[in-house]
Amino acid sequence: MSFDWKAFLTKQGAHFDGDALTGFSTQPASLSSNAVSILSGHRLIRISGPDRQKFLQGQISTHMLQLQPMQYSTGVACTPKGRMYSSFHIIDDGDSYLLMLKSDIAESSVETLKKYAVFFKVELTNTPEFISLGFSGESIQSILPEIFAGMTLPRKNDVIAINGDGYLHAIAGINQRYGLWLKSEALEKVWSSLIKKLTPASEDFWSLLNIQSVMPEVSSHIIEEYIPQHLNLPSLGSVSFKKGCFTGQEIVTRMQNLGQQKSRCYRLTLPGSEQPTVNTKLFDGNGKPAGEIIQAVTNPFAETIEMLAVVRIEAAEANQIFMTADQAKPLQVHEIPYPIDPKKELQQ
Structure with a gap:
């Protein structure tokens, strides 16, 4: 019988709403607190077999020939039209590849990859x-x-x-962070040592750090809605343009070469606690549609809503983004905390 980590964490003061961990009895005091976040909304899948590298080289944006054993990277998987159905973190453990992605797209991602795997000696499995x-x-x-x-x-x-x-592994961003992919039965063994030094936190706490670093992920709400450039993923090192062909690569590379991108991902903030839903439409200073929200989390430390949204670059640079067409509820547009350089990214 597998270890019931949810039951264990409940005994440690965790609160769950269904499968989602909503918090602990003791919460971090600020976003700079030393914390351990339980990423209950993520799942790992394993890709094994003698053809695993060759298979993934033709399917995902990560340069698999450069990823060595005990190394980490990020990547995306696209449809033939270049629209992303998955984004992930990936580790080569020496025997197989482990991919961490949002739980709500794990099953569909595996099923889509399996459609391309029929001519390869590979096995794709969920790793609960x-x-x-x-x-x-x-x-x-x-x-x-x-x-x-x-x-x-x-x-x-x-x-x-x-x-x-x-x-x-280390995680990029404006704050120093690390990710640990842990066998669930080992959680009980290390938990007491963790909470002596770190305050337990929910996934929303981690999401706030991702939003402030403008590090978006594909979730079920936005499957096949965007190409990688819309989520700034080439700028975050998630797309290799030198690896050769992969599914959707022609569309993705063409956008990078032409340099005609009109929208990208920005961090937006809004005073208050009324959290908008994903895919909520946003508007520019002329009342015209300017983009959509792809993630929103309440920031209890600043009494604001933190969001990631794909919006028109022109409106974002003018700081003219609103929740409604009549310019009610103006949003604060924050500077992207990393360079956007399409020509340099083509050398990745």
Whole structure:
């Protein structure tokens, strides 16, 4: 019988709404708190078999020939029209590839990939025996080696094995963060050590950090709605333009070469606590449609709503984005915290 990590966390003060972890009895005091976030809305899938590298090289945007054992990367999977049906984090554990993605697209992503896998010796399986954790905070770089007995922290795209129970990797962004893909039965073993140094947090806490770093993900609400450039994913290193062909590559590369992109992903904030839904339409200063919300989370530390939205670049740069066509509820547009350089990204 597999370890029931949800039941275990409930005994530790966690609160669940169905499968979603909504919080703990003790919450972080701020976004800079040293915290361990339980990413209950994510799932891992495993791709194994002798043809796994060749298969994925032709299906996803990650350059699989450059991803070495015990290394980490990110990527997307697209339809032939270049529309994303999945985005993910990927690790080569030496025997197979592990992909972490949103739970609500895990099954559909596996089924879509299986359609292309019939001529390859590969196996695609869900891996519910893993749970994903996120580490963050002002002192996280000094805390993690204390928790894991002097462990050297991973650099860039390196992966560190944790006692045979999981894989630790660094995460890009404006804050120093790390992800741990842990075998669920090991959670009970390490939990007491984690909470001596870190405050438990829900996935919303982690989502706020992602939003402030403008690091979007594909969820079930936006499957096949956007190409990678709309979510800034080439700028985040999730697309290799030098790897050769993959499904949808022609469309994605053409957009990068032509440089005619009119919309991209921005962080927006709105005072209050009334959280809008994903796909809510936004408007520019002339009352014309300017884009849509792709993620929204309440920020209890600032009494605001934090959002990621794909909006027209012209309206965003003018800071003229509104919740309604009559210019009610103006949104604050924040600067993207990383460079957007299509010509340089073509060299990735």
